[in-house]
Amino acid sequence: MLTRRRHCGVGKPNPLEVAAQYTEKEKDPPHFIVKLFENKGRGIVAQRDISKGEFLLEYPGQLISAQEGNQREEEESSGFRFFFKHQGQSYCLDATDECAFGDRLGRLVNHGQGREENARMKILDMKSHPHMWIIATKNISKGTEVLYNYGVRELPWKKKHFRGQVQREEEEGETQVHQQERGTLGQQQEGEMQVHQQEGQTQGHEQERGTLGHQQGEDIHPPTRRDRGPPTRRDRGPPTRTRNTNPPTRRRYTCPPTRRRDRGPPT
Numbered sequence: 001m002l003t004r005r006r007h008c009g010v011g012k013p014n015p016l017e018v019a020a021q022y023t024e025k026e027k028d029p030p031h032f033i034v035k036l037f038e039n040k041g042r043g044i045v046a047q048r049d050i051s052k053g054e055f056l057l058e059y060p061g062q063l064i065s066a067q068e069g070n071q072r073e074e075e076e077s078s079g080f081r082f083f084f085k086h087q088g089q090s091y092c093l094d095a096t097d098e099c100a101f102g103d104r105l106g107r108l109v110n111h112g113q114g115r116e117e118n119a120r121m122k123i124l125d126m127k128s129h130p131h132m133w134i135i136a137t138k139n140i141s142k143g144t145e146v147l148y149n150y151g152v153r154e155l156p157w158k159k160k161h162f163r164g165q166v167q168r169e170e171e172e173g174e175t176q177v178h179q180q181e182r183g184t185l186g187q188q189q190e191g192e193m194q195v196h197q198q199e200g201q202t203q204g205h206e207q208e209r210g211t212l213g214h215q216q217g218e219d220i221h222p223p224t225r226r227d228r229g230p231p232t233r234r235d236r237g238p239p240t241r242t243r244n245t246n247p248p249t250r251r252r253y254t255c256p257p258t259r260r261r262d263r264g265p266p267t
């Protein structure tokens with residue numbers, strides 16, 4: 001339960017407070033849909049105009065140590081593991097499990113860079129655990145795909161043979177990846193990042209670098225064998241716009257006995 005309401009301008013709720021409420025309920029805001037894109041599978045599209053600084057979606061997942069995340073990547077690369085450092089600890093948010101996280105849209109946001117990038121990941125502490133929230137870095141028009149920079153140096157889908165593409169776009173200089181900048185929620189949010197809760201605290205932090213599919217470190221790691229892996233079935237995604245779009249045959253992970261989402265500290 002939030003004890004204090006803070007607003008960012010007239011009529012604008014504090015995005016971090018909004019994010020905390022959705023996180024608490026483990027739900028997404030309603031104004032996003034899944035769309036299938038050629039060459040990149042499913043992606044997330046805004047269904048209404050969004051203002052810079054708004055909370056968009058939470059990147060869900062099982063919070064584990066980066067070491068555990070790397071072990072899982074070695075066993076099977078999934079494209080749904082987000083590695084990041086926070087307060088001196090290395091973590092991985094593993095959103096691979098479709099059964100547990102398939103209805104959360106934050107895991108389906110695709111990579112964008114340069115001008116197309118319109119969101120960023122932000123690490124927030126809530127009840128002593130870091131959460132990854134996707135925040136708009138510019139105004140996003142209705143119908144636009146939400147994109148944030150994954151922060152990886154080499155993008156596997158740009159590689160030769162990935163998805164049967166013969167041409168390696170990287171060689172044409174199209175894969176320069178900008179590292180995620182440290183940032184805030186946008187100028188209107190500066191100084192208003194703290195949201196108090198009765199049972200814990202939600203504290204905004206300047207973003208630390210995080211990467212999807214790589215372990216994050218002080219320097220972004222060079223590509224590993226798993227980066228060159230072939231596309232998974234999930235990468236192609238089903239041709240529907242509905243949530244939870246994977247048909248049973250596409251699931252590579254069987255449901256655990258319970259669907260409890262493990263938000264415990266890293267093992």
Ligand SMILES: C[S@@+](CC[C@H](N)C(=O)[O-])C[C@H]1O[C@@H](n2cnc3c(N)ncnc32)[C@H](O)[C@@H]1O
Binds near residue numbers: 043
């Ligand atoms: C977190 S998932 C995003 C959702 C994914 N598109 C899907 O259909 O499940 C990350 C994967 O999406 C694909 N992807 C993300 N951004 C992409 C881009 N800009 N171009 C091509 N593929 C992309 C890659 O296969 C990547 O491993």
